[in-house]
Amino acid sequence: MTTKERRVGIDYALIDLSKNVLPYFTSPQPTSFKGFGGGRGGAPEIPLGYGDVVEVAIFEAQSGGLFIPSDAGSRPGNYISLPSQTIDRNGTITIPYAGRVPAAGRLKETVEQDVEDRLASRAIEPQVVITTTTSRSSQVAVLGDVNNPQRIEISPAGERVLDVISAAGGLTTNNIETNVTLQRRGKTATVAYNTLLKNPAENIYVAPDDTISIDHERRTYLALGAAGVSGRFDFEESDLTLGEAIAKAGGLRDDRADPAQVLLYRQVPKKTLQAMHVDTTRFAGDAVPVIVRANLRDPATLFAAQQFKMEDKDIIYISNSDSVELVKFLDIVNSVSSTVSGVTDDANDTRNAIQDLGN
Numbered sequence: 001m002t003t004k005e006r007r008v009g010i011d012y013a014l015i016d017l018s019k020n021v022l023p024y025f026t027s028p029q030p031t032s033f034k035g036f037g038g039g040r041g042g043a044p045e046i047p048l049g050y051g052d053v054v055e056v057a058i059f060e061a062q063s064g065g066l067f068i069p070s071d072a073g074s075r076p077g078n079y080i081s082l083p084s085q086t087i088d089r090n091g092t093i094t095i096p097y098a099g100r101v102p103a104a105g106r107l108k109e110t111v112e113q114d115v116e117d118r119l120a121s122r123a124i125e126p127q128v129v130i131t132t133t134t135s136r137s138s139q140v141a142v143l144g145d146v147n148n149p150q151r152i153e154i155s156p157a158g159e160r161v162l163d164v165i166s167a168a169g170g171l172t173t174n175n176i177e178t179n180v181t182l183q184r185r186g187k188t189a190t191v192a193y194n195t196l197l198k199n200p201a202e203n204i205y206v207a208p209d210d211t212i213s214i215d216h217e218r219r220t221y222l223a224l225g226a227a228g229v230s231g232r233f234d235f236e237e238s239d240l241t242l243g244e245a246i247a248k249a250g251g252l253r254d255d256r257a258d259p260a261q262v263l264l265y266r267q268v269p270k271k272t273l274q275a276m277h278v279d280t281t282r283f284a285g286d287a288v289p290v291i292v293r294a295n296l297r298d299p300a301t302l303f304a305a306q307q308f309k310m311e312d313k314d315i316i317y318i319s320n321s322d323s324v325e326l327v328k329f330l331d332i333v334n335s336v337s338s339t340v341s342g343v344t345d346d347a348n349d350t351r352n353a354i355q356d357l358g359n
Contacts, residue, residue, distance in 0.1 A: 012289040013268075013278055017242075019304050021292075024276050027239065027309045031189040033161070033182055033202045043158020043205055048103045048111065048130075049137020050091060056082045057129045058095075058119070065124035066097060084133060097122055108132070140206045142168040144214035145178065160203045162196055164212060173216035176236060183211040192238055221310055223249035225318040226257035235310065242294065243306040245316060252296070252318055259296040261319035266290055266311060 015021060048054070059079040064070040067080045085093055091104030093111075098118035103111050112128040119126040139151040140159070147169025152159070161180065165171070171178060171193070178193040184207060193214075196203050206212070219235040228250015237244075242264060246252070252259060267287040270280050280288060292308075295301050 010289055011282055012291055013273060013280075013283075014291050014293060015276070015278075017264075017292050017294040017301055017304050017308060019300065019307075021276065022304060022307055024272055025292075025308060030195070031191065033189055033191055033204045035189065036182065036184055036187070036204055036207075043156070044207065045107055046135075046138045046154060046156065046208060047105050047107050048087060048132070049135075049208060050087055050089060050104050051136035052087045052103075052132055052138075053084055053134035053136070054087065054093060054103070055084050055131045055133055056093070056095060056115070057131070058082070058115075058123070059127040059129070060123050061125035066119065066122045066126075068124075087137075095119075104137075138208040140164050140208070140210045140212060142212045142214070145172045145216045146170065146214050147172055154206060154208060158205045160205055161212060162203050164206055165214065171214060171216075174236075176238065177219055177234075178214060178216045181213040181215065182206075183213070184209075194238060217312075219312040221245055221312075221314040221316065223316045223318070226253045226320050227251070227316070227318050228253055235312075240310045241306050242308040242310060242316075243302065245310050245314075246305070246318075249316065256320050258319045258321040262294040262296055262305075263317045263319065264292040264294070264308075265315040265317065266292065 057079050058067055060066070060068045061078070062068070063078060065078075068078050082095070087093055087103050090100075091102055092100040093103045094100055095115050095118070098115050101111060101115055101118070106114075108130045112130050115128040116126050119128075135153050138154045140154060141151050142164050143149050146165060150168055152164045152167050159167070161182065165180070175193045175197070179190050180193055180196060181188060181190045191202050220232050221235070221240075222232055223245070224230050227246070230249070233245070233248050240248075246262070252262075266289075268290040270283060270286050270288050273280050273288055273290070294305050294308075296305065
């Protein structure tokens with residue numbers, strides 16, 4: 001590995017591409033949804049929450065108890081249904097003869113048992129069934145580049161990340177350069193959409209109050225100089241390499257390019273260069289302008305170029321060969337010589353014309 005530094009208007013570091021520098025230019029480690037849990041096993045249990053609307057039915061073993069009168073022979077069953085009620089801001093529901101019962105943050109089974117225990121001394125073998133009619137607390141917000149951004153209610157069966165994206169109408173953009181960000185209880189992680197498709201372990205169950213944001217990030221690079229086609233190009237894949245990027249730009253022009261002078265321009269963190277033992281004392285800030293030079297005449301560098309990962313806004317410049325520069329110089333010299341010769345001929349013609357008039 002060789003490194004050099006130049007000062008031409010803007011300081012930069014020059015690094016020759018080889019297998020030795022590849023470990024310093026690896027792609028950043030992607031984040032994962034696995035840290036949230038919920039990747040394996042059944043769907044997580046969803047507790048009751050603030051704002052949920054519930055119905056409570058109370059059963060007694062026989063008539064003549066607290067809720068079922070003795071003359072209730074014509075009733076369809078030994079139970080009563082209380083009016084629907086919303087879990088209030090204190091997180092409670094109200095049950096006759098049981099008082100205000102905490103509900104928010106507790107499973108329905110736990111609340112049912114609590115109500116039964118409170119009524120046990122007054123009702124005849126009471127059994128309680130709580131049904132959620134509207135689950136306002138068990139919703140997930142799906143935002144960003146989807147066809148129908150909305151809040152989606154989680155069913156008891158459980159929904160995974162791809163399920164709620166589908167329920168929101170699916171993506172509006174190409175999935176190759178689309179990222180999915182999950183926010184949960186102050187924790188955030190971002191995973192490529194293609195990773196969700198390929199790795200089931202990342203497609204975890206969502207939880208109440210999750211926020212899922214879909215973001216299409218267009219990544220591009222520039223190819224200039226003696227490339228087959230100069231211009232701006234989209235990555236169109238997640239792990240584009242330098243070799244693939246050159247190929248997308250039409251490769252090197254046989255009549256102009258110098259394979260030994262393929263240059264890549266990039267801002268590199270100063271700590272990365274320090275790890276490579278490059279002197280960074282003259283560079284201000286946390287990022288350093290770097291030129292990575294690839295000698296594609298060397299087969300080893302070709303292999304390295306196929307492993308060197310491109311980054312968003314990279315610039316590739318393919319230099320002209322020395323012979324092309326010489327031809328340009330000779331064209332200029334020839335043009336100047338032709339001009340001087342033409343001026344001399346014009347002067348001679350003018351002088352001869354004046355002499356003819358004098359005669």
